[in-house]
Amino acid sequence: MMPEQSRERKRAVSLSDALRALADDASALGPSPSVEAALREELRLRARRRRPVWVAWGAALATCAAALVLMLPRPTAVRPTSQSLTPWYYNQGLPPARQGGIVRVKVSKSMAGSFGVPVPVTNSPDLTADLFIGEDGMTRAIRFVK
Numbered sequence: 001m002m003p004e005q006s007r008e009r010k011r012a013v014s015l016s017d018a019l020r021a022l023a024d025d026a027s028a029l030g031p032s033p034s035v036e037a038a039l040r041e042e043l044r045l046r047a048r049r050r051r052p053v054w055v056a057w058g059a060a061l062a063t064c065a066a067a068l069v070l071m072l073p074r075p076t077a078v079r080p081t082s083q084s085l086t087p088w089y090y091n092q093g094l095p096p097a098r099q100g101g102i103v104r105v106k107v108s109k110s111m112a113g114s115f116g117v118p119v120p121v122t123n124s125p126d127l128t129a130d131l132f133i134g135e136d137g138m139t140r141a142i143r144f145v146k
Helices: 002-029 033-049 053-071 109-114
Strands: 100-108 126-134 139-145
Touching: 100 109, 100 139, 109 126
Parallel strands: none
Antiparallel strands: 100 126, 126 139
């Protein structure tokens, strides 16, 4: 068995030597001048086509700014405060309203006083009120807005 193993070792060594010699020969050759010129031209074209770094940074900055704007709290509409609903004076005896709508109106201070609402001292002759109108078209309640 000894001679067989030594033959295989010699083959492996001779194969390794042959591959090293081939690599040395190939490294000395290099590409032909036309292939090298074509590769250099392609690299120049790719370098021109590449976007400048500042474009990427600008896009990143714009994205961050948009995210910050979206994260800011949105201003909420200031809703006027109002008192509770006061039943309309001729609402008694009517069937309860199952649906209806709210209508905002201006009411004179004297009319507000007839509902027992304390009348604020202001320069305006009118107060703002919400009327609840039932599905039958009858006014069911009033609420004065402060």
